[in-house]
Amino acid sequence: MKGLKKQRRIQVILLAVVALIAATGLVGYAMRDGINFFRSPSQVVQAPPPPGEVFRIGGLVVEGSIRRGEGTEVSFAVTDTNATVPVRYSGILPDLFGEGQGMVALGRMEGDTFVATEVLAKHDETYMPKEVVDALKEQGVYVDPKARPES
Template sequence: MAALGGLKKKRRIQIIAIAVVALTLATALVGYALRDGINYFRAPSEVVSEPPGPGETFRIGGLVEDGSLQRGQGGVVRFRVTDGGASVPVVFRGVLPDLFAENQGMVGTGKYIDGTFEASEILAKHDETYMPKEVVDALKDQGVYREPDAAEGNR
């Protein structure tokens, strides 16, 4: 009988060990699958103070700095995005949204390489409800956030 109890205990330990290994493997696979789908948001001040690695894809948002928009050959657009505390140069190859303009909010997805944010996607806001909460908070902290006009909100 003692041998039978030892076998049951050994079998229980094996099942628990297999379950732990399976759970660890499943967690690792989910993390691996989501690695490209998770884009952390950063304000320009955060990018300047703690630059992300060159391989990290993230979102940046703020206002397009006045006088910084330059359109080049082959659809290359350069500008600076600011939150009032710092500004980051951005380069984008492609067609910008119709609502994209200087002194307007934007959110970009891309990578920070050699001091420049290389955007793969640019979104332009049409009112303050489009701007991520993190951008609004950063702009308010810097004292440059503008409340939307009642007329703008009704468009």
């Protein structure tokens, strides 16, 4: 009788472990398209992503680079001051989108051009997306707008 209870307990534990592994695998499979990595323009130029990979790119919109096409077609360039990547977007840009401003776009590379499906812009005069700030700090060109010069 004791052997049967012990065997049943082991079977229940093994079944629970298998169910937990299966549930973890299903959650991971369901989330595979929801994970979008961030890349700076320098990272995109140095190590181009594989074709079709969806990722986010961010930086500053290059002065004088915004070109409006037919309808809602817009092209511009984004930079982190070390590299520049051309961007093409079809849609309505956020109101605060502009040259020299921080932005993050979601999309994929087609040749040498980033084709965006979504463009996000800063929301006030000091905001810049965290990923863009980190990339600019890594390049050594970020200046904190909140820092006050010493007297």
